Amino acid sequence: MLQLSVLRHNPQQVKERLAVKHFKEVDLVDAIIALDDERKKLTFGFDETKAKINTASKEIGALMSKGQKEEAEERKKEVEALKQQLSPIQEQLAVVEKKLNDELIRLPNLPSVKVPVGKTPEDNEVVKTGGSKPQLYAGAVPHWDLAKKYDLIDFELGNKLTGSGFPVYKNKGAKLQRALIQYFLDYNTLAGYTEYMPPLMVNAASAYGTGQLPDKEGQMYFVPVDELYLIPTAEVPVTNIYRDVILKEMDLPIKMTAYTPCFRREAGSYGKDVRGLNRLHQFDKVEVVQLVHPEKSYDILEEMVQHVEGLIQSLGLPYRILRLCGGDMGFTSALTYDFEVYSAAQDKWLEVSSVSNFESYQTARMKIRFKDANGKTQLVHSLNGSSLALPRILACLLENNQTEDGIGLPVALQAYFGSEKITAL
RNA sequence: GGAGAGUUGUCCGAGUGGUUGAAGGAGCACGCCUGGAAAGUGUGUAUAUCUCUAAAGGGUAUCGAGGGUUCGAAUCCCUCACUCUCCGCCA
CATH class of the missing domain: 1.10.287.40 (Serine-tRNA synthetase, tRNA binding domain)
Incomplete structure (x- = not known):
């Protein structure tokens, strides 16, 4: 707040x-x-x-x-x-x-002065593009067809077991998920982030702390018997680790990373936006969170953007970085950079990461503070970003790297996956 | 799910109705002592809020959370959460 x-x-x-x-x-x-x-x-x-x-x-x-x-x-x-x-x-x-x-708590966070004026996603400012769009071969198809062809993901089975938006990964598809998670976590811990494996359900106090309540109540799955919310992102449990804690200045910055499934009701979504892996009710994501000295939060935001950019570059995907305009950014954020990767067969940009500085908006709710050199307690700043959300990365990897005799994988993933490409069974 | 015990400051730990925001110890900070250090010794060491805001001082609230009894509650009563032990169930 x-x-x-x-x-x-x-x-x-x-x-x-x-x-x-x-x-x-x-x-x-x-x-x-x-x-x-x-x-x-x-x-x-x-x-x-x-x-x-x-x-x-x-x-x-x-x-x-x-x-x-x-x-x-x-x-x-x-x-x-x-x-x-x-x-x-x-x-x-x-x-x-x-x-x-x-x-x-009805007031949203104030946008930083760097936030572009504007109302819709078209008003977002492209601050950088990288990588190059691939030249697909004549028989190239979208990822949902590739998923079927190589038996990687079974969407219909997910419908049967749960409902739409809950795909079942299998065979090399399941293994690729595991490889991506492992790679992302290693990349983050190497950069000094401490790995956590938090609960996937949180109480109301935690959901309130990061701002999901009351603003996004209808977007979370809720378990009434125990009054628990399924997490929409690891940001919620991970940031709340330090709720009601007064840190020492020398403890800062605190860098945390976590892999978790994420659950989102996505009420109101429909149509081609939800096709295949584009928008799911359950998806996997590796998140990074930092709690930092208030004077350093904007430098650290840039640092986090570079960190995520490096990860996307290592996957060889064409990407662009957007600075979100006032109308498109989240309720709790002061400045947000979105990362989009280009999904070649769909000819679409897909959001795979969102890196934000929340300044003291979240920490004021959670009372995450530190004692400064003068012995005064003040609020730390919180930041977080995805590194990365898996489904859309997977969609792009499949679509962009498809060839007539299989799907090639970036070098960075090969050791984790155990082979250079995905071939038909 | 059933029965019992517990939850006090940074930590350990005392405290069953009256200057107790809280004994004692440890830790930490600063000072003295020392050639330097250890030991010893002295002082300090919560958060929020109001008054005021430049500071000092003072008031109020907080002993798991919320409510109640009382002139007065860390201490008594109720509800809830969590922890531990035993039983039950179970990956």
Whole structure:
């Protein structure tokens, strides 16, 4: 969430930044400040009354021990009167505090000044392209046909077992998944990220911490009997590892990586966008997360972008890097770079990674802080990115590398996969 | 799922109604001591919030979470979460 101090110090600037994100209820800023004023007023009254009660109570104790019962009874009556005053204040305070919090979490993160102005994906700024598009042979087909031809993925079987969007990987398809995961994790740990294997379900507090709740409630699978959410990304459990923790400055940066399946309801998706591996309810992803000193977060964002870029380059896929415009970026992000790879047979760009700086938006919710050199506690900044999401990478690898006698694999993967190409059974 | 025990500050650990934000110890920081270090010794060592904001000082809240009893709760009662032990079930 945004910090109240930012709103209070510069409401006008906050509104301007919110407009870049196409956030409509700009008046919310003033409403929140008004609520905070009220909260302060009530808190003052509450504390003052409570202080009187506390003092009187101590005196009662002293009087009792001296045996001055009558005086004590007198004081008790005073306290009783004070408590009468207190309870309405207390009730109002609870209401105001809840309202304040409810409204505050409705504000999205402020976009950084680097965010391009714009509303739709067409307004995203291409900051870099790399690799080259392959020349496909005449009989080239999309990955869903290749998956069938080489018996790598069975979409129909997934429909039978679960439903659409839950493919079954088999044979070399399953092994290639395993190889990709292993390779991605090794690439990340080599760069200093600590590997985690977190739970695949989280409680509401964790989902709230990274911002999935309340904003994306309908996008997560929920298990009502135990009130648990299936994770939509490893970002949720991994970032929450440090929830409510005060770090030492020398602990920073904290670099974490994790492979997990990801579960997304993708309500509202349909049509050719969901064909084959393009959009799934369950998919595999390796994620990187960093918790960093606030002054360094933008440098580290660039570093993470390079890290992911290196991984894509090693796979030999044509790619481009986009800086997302205000209208297309996520609720919690301050600056996001998306990576897209070119899926040759579909002639489409597919998003395979999204690297973002959240500044203190997530850490304010999670209370992830550090003590600086002056002994003051302040919020760290959080960042994360995919490195990488598997299905679309797989789609591109299959489509771009298909030949008449098999599908070639990039050198980086060959040792993990155990052979240079996928051939028909 | 059933029965029992437990959850206190950075850590260990005392505390069953009254100056207890919390004994004692360890750790850590700074100082003294020392040629230097160890030992010894002194001081300090939570978070949030309000007043105020430049700081100091003060108030309030927090002893797993939430509620209740009471003039007063870490201490009593209720609900929930988690941990441990035994039983049951089970990869």
